[in-house]
Amino acid sequence: MAEEEKKKNKDIEAVVNIYTSFNNTIAHVTDMSGKTLAKVTGGQVTKHDRLKANPTIAMFIAKRISEIIKELGINSLYVRIRAKTGNPAPGPGAHAIIKSLSRDGFKILNILDTTRTARGGPKKKGGRRGRRP
DSSP: HHHHHHHHHOOOOOEEEEESSSSSSSEEEOOTOOOEEEEEEEHHHHOHHHHHTOHHHHHHHHHHHHHHHHTTTOEEEEEEEEOTTOOOOOTTHHHHHHHHHHTOOOOEEEEEEEEOOOOSSSSSSTTTTOOOO
16 A cells, blocks of 8 residues: 555656747657657747747647646656757746746756857858848
8 A cells, every 4th residue: 555655656757848049939848768748839839920939828838738748647847948059048938838837736856058059160140240130
């Protein structure tokens, strides 16, 4: 009897990879070995291109993900946030996804920023004075 209770209380963990640029938000849930469990993007939630990177749309993305992974019995999450390479901050959807998932009852064990940094390679597009309107 005691062993059955231990199995019920055991946390099943997953990794939520959130990629947020200023044009889109992608949330990809994998198990600990890297096998995909769920993937939801801004384009699957809204048909408006301008809204894909919106915090409100990010909440809907989180809602869809939570429905899928609750069925699988997952209750603990590691979060990895990634912004576009070279950007100092992630897009507007990252914080909204984390907040929604924690509100849905998931235990967030760790939040990690995995944004890649350029270490001098090919020249960035946009010219010497950057992109101007």
